[in-house]
Amino acid sequence: xxDEKKTRAASREGLRPRKRKPYIGPAALFFIALALxxxxxxxxxxxxxxSQKEKRELERFPAFSLTAxxxxxxxxxxxxxxxxxxxxxxxxIEAAQSxxxxxxxxxxxxxxxxxxxxxxxxxxxxAAPTPEPSASTPAPTAAxxxxxxxxxxxxxxxxxxxxxxxxxxxxxxxxEPAWGGVVIEEEDLVTTGAVxxxxxxxxxxxxxxxxxxxxxxxxxxRAAQLLAGKCRVFSxxxxxxxxxxxxRDYRDQIGCAPEEDILEYVNSQLVDxxxxxxxxxxxxxxxxxxxxxxxxxxxxxxAWYVYAEWARQAGFEPVGLDQYREIVQEPFYGSLFYKANQxxxxxxxxxxxxxxxxxxxxxxxxxxxxxLTNRGFENDLVTIVKASSTDKYMCFLAGDHPLCTFINNxxxxxxxxxxxxxxxxxxxxxxxxxxxxxxxVIDYRKYNRRSLTGFVDYYDIDDVVFxxxxxxxxSNGGNQLITQFVR
Amino acid sequence: MVFSSLFFxxxxxxxxxxxxxxxxxxxxxxxxxxxxxxxxxxxxEPKYVLLLAAMSFFDWFFALRIAAARSRGRKGGxxxxxASMTNLGLIGFFKYSGMICSIFGEPPAFIRSVALPLGxxxxxxxxxTYVTDVYRGEAKAQRRxxxxxxxxxxxxxxxxxxxxxxxxxxxxxxxxxxxxxxIPSGVLRFSVGLAKKVMLANPCGALADSMxxxxxxxxxxxxxxxSLQTLSQRSVLGLWLGVAAFSLQIYFDFSAYSxxxxxMGRMLGLHYPENFDHPYISRSATEFWRRWHMSLGTFFRDxxxxxxxxxRAGAFRTILNLLIxxxxxxxxxGASWNFVLWGLYWFVFAALExxxxxxxxxxxxxxxxxxxxxxxxxxxxxxxxxxxxxDFRLAGAVFRGLVGRNGNTLxxxxxxxxxxxxxxxxxFCLIAATPLLQKLVxxxxxxxxxxxxxxxxxxxxxxxxxxxxxxxxxxxxYNPFLYFKF
Numbered sequence: 001x002x003d004e005k006k007t008r009a010a011s012r013e014g015l016r017p018r019k020r021k022p023y024i025g026p027a028a029l030f031f032i033a034l035a036l037x038x039x040x041x042x043x044x045x046x047x048x049x050x051s052q053k054e055k056r057e058l059e060r061f062p063a064f065s066l067t068a069x070x071x072x073x074x075x076x077x078x079x080x081x082x083x084x085x086x087x088x089x090x091x092x093i094e095a096a097q098s099x100x101x102x103x104x105x106x107x108x109x110x111x112x113x114x115x116x117x118x119x120x121x122x123x124x125x126x127a128a129p130t131p132e133p134s135a136s137t138p139a140p141t142a143a144x145x146x147x148x149x150x151x152x153x154x155x156x157x158x159x160x161x162x163x164x165x166x167x168x169x170x171x172x173x174x175x176e177p178a179w180g181g182v183v184i185e186e187e188d189l190v191t192t193g194a195v196x197x198x199x200x201x202x203x204x205x206x207x208x209x210x211x212x213x214x215x216x217x218x219x220x221x222r223a224a225q226l227l228a229g230k231c232r233v234f235s236x237x238x239x240x241x242x243x244x245x246x247x248r249d250y251r252d253q254i255g256c257a258p259e260e261d262i263l264e265y266v267n268s269q270l271v272d273x274x275x276x277x278x279x280x281x282x283x284x285x286x287x288x289x290x291x292x293x294x295x296x297x298x299x300x301x302x303a304w305y306v307y308a309e310w311a312r313q314a315g316f317e318p319v320g321l322d323q324y325r326e327i328v329q330e331p332f333y334g335s336l337f338y339k340a341n342q343x344x345x346x347x348x349x350x351x352x353x354x355x356x357x358x359x360x361x362x363x364x365x366x367x368x369x370x371x372l373t374n375r376g377f378e379n380d381l382v383t384i385v386k387a388s389s390t391d392k393y394m395c396f397l398a399g400d401h402p403l404c405t406f407i408n409n410x411x412x413x414x415x416x417x418x419x420x421x422x423x424x425x426x427x428x429x430x431x432x433x434x435x436x437x438x439x440x441v442i443d444y445r446k447y448n449r450r451s452l453t454g455f456v457d458y459y460d461i462d463d464v465v466f467x468x469x470x471x472x473x474x475s476n477g478g479n480q481l482i483t484q485f486v487r
Numbered sequence: 488m489v490f491s492s493l494f495f496x497x498x499x500x501x502x503x504x505x506x507x508x509x510x511x512x513x514x515x516x517x518x519x520x521x522x523x524x525x526x527x528x529x530x531x532e533p534k535y536v537l538l539l540a541a542m543s544f545f546d547w548f549f550a551l552r553i554a555a556a557r558s559r560g561r562k563g564g565x566x567x568x569x570a571s572m573t574n575l576g577l578i579g580f581f582k583y584s585g586m587i588c589s590i591f592g593e594p595p596a597f598i599r600s601v602a603l604p605l606g607x608x609x610x611x612x613x614x615x616t617y618v619t620d621v622y623r624g625e626a627k628a629q630r631r632x633x634x635x636x637x638x639x640x641x642x643x644x645x646x647x648x649x650x651x652x653x654x655x656x657x658x659x660x661x662x663x664x665x666x667x668x669x670i671p672s673g674v675l676r677f678s679v680g681l682a683k684k685v686m687l688a689n690p691c692g693a694l695a696d697s698m699x700x701x702x703x704x705x706x707x708x709x710x711x712x713x714s715l716q717t718l719s720q721r722s723v724l725g726l727w728l729g730v731a732a733f734s735l736q737i738y739f740d741f742s743a744y745s746x747x748x749x750x751m752g753r754m755l756g757l758h759y760p761e762n763f764d765h766p767y768i769s770r771s772a773t774e775f776w777r778r779w780h781m782s783l784g785t786f787f788r789d790x791x792x793x794x795x796x797x798x799r800a801g802a803f804r805t806i807l808n809l810l811i812x813x814x815x816x817x818x819x820x821g822a823s824w825n826f827v828l829w830g831l832y833w834f835v836f837a838a839l840e841x842x843x844x845x846x847x848x849x850x851x852x853x854x855x856x857x858x859x860x861x862x863x864x865x866x867x868x869x870x871x872x873x874x875x876x877x878d879f880r881l882a883g884a885v886f887r888g889l890v891g892r893n894g895n896t897l898x899x900x901x902x903x904x905x906x907x908x909x910x911x912x913x914x915f916c917l918i919a920a921t922p923l924l925q926k927l928v929x930x931x932x933x934x935x936x937x938x939x940x941x942x943x944x945x946x947x948x949x950x951x952x953x954x955x956x957x958x959x960x961x962x963x964x965y966n967p968f969l970y971f972k973f
Binding site: 023024025026027028029030031033034035037038041042069070071072075076078079082083086089092093095096099100102103104105106108109110253254255 | 949
């Protein structure tokens with residue numbers, strides 16, 4: 001009040017009032033930093049739109065709507081956009097990780113929630129065909145969706161044609177009704193649960209579900225029964241890197257289900273299908289680069305060892321890797337890198353791809369629509385992924401497509417193999433080109449034109465190989481789709 | 488919007504400070520503050536700005552009626568009663584209707600759809616102090632409505648406190664001068680609060696959630712069985728680790744917000760009351776509550792406990808008054824029975840301490856002091872279990888697990904790893920929860936004498952804390968603020 005009076009008095013006297021200047025002093029440095037970072041934050045061109053490391057699009061500025069404005073989500077999304085696309089985010093995140101390392105003294109970090117797995121029963125070979133999972137089989141907590149597992153319908157007769165040198169065009173109209181229901185788009189469904197970072201690499205926790213393992217085995221057996229007399233059925237049940245690279249007692253300690261026992265259990269349930277011993281194929285080589293450090297997939301080298309075991313069981317002589325042309329691409333940041341919060345302790349991976357020898361061609365069908373001439377279009381055997389992308393795993397089959405076809409013109413006996421796979425099968429299927437004229441690769445999550453029997457009849461398939469990761473084989477979605485396919 | 492968000496730090500705050508700086512008169516500065524406060528509030532709760540404005544209007548009106556009654560020689564008790572009923576009725580509807588209805592069964596759909604307005608517990612109490620202070624003659628009724636709205640909506644303390652009594656801030660709010668020397672200390676206080684929240688509370692929160700589950704999971708009735716199983720299987724070490732981390736999180740979270748509010752206030756020449764005074768160094772429940780959320784404790788003391796007769800109306804009445812205050816304290820924290828139980832839990836210890844005060848004081852200091860600290864830490868930590876779990880069965884599983892009665896192991900791999908991964912963080916938090924760090928860093932005499940020291944503590948330190956906090960906030964999705972739900 002006194003100040004105001006003084007000011008008024010000074011004004012009346014025609015004097016300029018003395019202005020009290022606030023003392024900022026050393027805090028000026030803070031305000032300068034605040035101003036500089038604010039200026040940086042509002043440099044919109046510096047805001048990234050995509051995070052290569054995280055393999056995701058960053059938040060976009062939200063679209064305006066009155067509803068969003070009313071419920072507060074519009075402003076909230078602006079805040080998320082502002083934070084997610086902060087200029088120089090990778091550098092800031094790296095700095096934060098360096099600070100986070102000061103929190104403790106361990107080289108091991110667990111991300112996500114771990115769960116207690118079911119105990120794996122002792123494997124007893126089944127003498128009779130495996131029954132469908134019955135009421136006595138313990139069901140998982142979340143009730144599984146009952147599918148048409150028992151509805152074994154005979155596939156409609158289809159014209160058997162000899163595929164030519166290029167992929168045989170698919171019929172214009174689907175001869176069978178398209179599958180409805182669940183479509184798994186992402187690999188996320190495979191890599192559920194927690195991950196554990198040990199030093200410079202990340203491992204997935206492994207779990208066991210007897211219910212889904214039984215369903216998986218039942219599917220393999222039914223496939224073999226449906227195709228009896230036409231072709232052989234192989235089951236390649238892939239294990240996580242955790243199982244091959246960490247000692248058993250350590251895995252017990254951290255609460256991972258023993259996947260070697262799970263594999264043994266699953267294979268013991270197979271009656272008509274042939275189970276490949278993926279564990280013992282890989283175990284002698286677990287000092288080699290058979291799994292990625294930052295990804296849930298195996299490497300092409302790991303895939304080769306399992307292929308070699310398959311070849312021996314199928315009666316082929318495995319073709320050595322020295323016959324292939326090695327193509328190296330890096331850096332590769334896999335899915336586990338993101339799950340481990342992009343820890344800066346992790347070392348990026350290198351992707352080694354092996355291009356098959358001979359006159360081998362690869363044709364891709366992109367969703368059945370955008371392929372050239374509707375025959376699928378030819379693609380490089382190994383795709384050279386652009387340098388800016390860190391997803392170098394895309395070099396195998398150029399990613400996941402409904403149907404890929406390898407044709408080896410050096411083999412002319414009309415032999416054909418069908419590989420039913422998820423993304424784990426991508427580096428695996430290259431090796432089959434040395435034994436068959438045609439190798440058809442179906443991503444069962446995306447392919448929905450024909451049933452298994454329809455496909456085998458149509459393309460005159462000699463051998464069928466199911467290549468599943470343990471996570472996918474024990475998932476509801478994966479089993480549901482494969483149940484729908486195997487008919 | 489929370490103070491510890493990048494948008495606040497690098498959009499809202501600089502623009503607000505800049506706009507404020509260019510306002511010449513106090514009136515313009517206050518209008519500027521009001522506009523920014525309403526934007527701040529609307530950012531999180533656009534529709535509930537109207538509720539805030541309406542409640543401020545009612546209290547402005549009732550206070551004027553009280554003043555008018557007083558000028559006619561009456562007390563204006565009717566208007567105070569009306570104001571109290573309006574305020575408590577509205578908070579009752581928005582915050583407690585679901586809880587009250589649940590006594591009689593499933594709450595109706597329209598009750599379930601009512602969302603808790605941001606900061607309603609804080610600004611309702613502030614408005615109550617305004618009307619009550621006018622009624623008591625401790626403050627003058629405001630002629631201008633927007634002044635009352637500014638007091639209630641001021642973004643520094645509107646949504647998370649401290650609860651500022653009208654009488655203690657009115658003079659500064661409407662007759663303040665630009666701060667002369669307080670900007671550096673305000674900046675320091677703000678940046679320390681920011682760092683406490685981002686660098687200590689958030690990692691402690693993540694650690695607590697990994698052992699005790701997230702609030703979302705706890706509140707998900709469909710996941711109850713899984714949650715119960717998870718908690719029952721946690722090792723003894725894991726549960727103690729989780730409880731300790733949660734105890735630290737809630738302290739750093741809330742005190743950090745108060746620090747930031749106090750710091751921003753100082754930058755503008757406003758002095759908000761202290762809200763925390765290192766509560767974990769207390770030796771009794773009573774002392775703990777003198778140091779924890781002091782503005783709430785003061786409110787209940789001045790506006791509930793003393794008007795009820797305090798401790799001067801006999802032992803039974805004193806205990807009853809304490810019971811009422813503690814039940815209300817619990818209820819203030821949330822519309823759930825676990826909060827009521829939590830309040831009563833503290834009441835039991837406060838009452839017991841009163842009963843055995845003399846006996847305890849006879850113990851030698853060498854025994855009493857360390858035992859007091861251990862006692863308080865245990866009481867506080869176990870109390871936070873009641874606070875965190877809205878479902879008593881989950882809380883029960885944690886209590887049993889803490890003493891190994893779930894058949895759970897003493898340690899397990901996950902707990903051991905988590906402990907090793909956070910051992911230095913926890914050690915630092917324990918030190919930061921005592922006055923030790925503050926005493927080590929801040930020397931007022933040295934600050935007056937040494938320019939270099941001032942530059943380091945008031946210039947370099949806040950800048951470094953700001954930049955480190957920014958790094959921790961970029962790409963970090965874990966940034967909850969616990970007291971928002973109150």
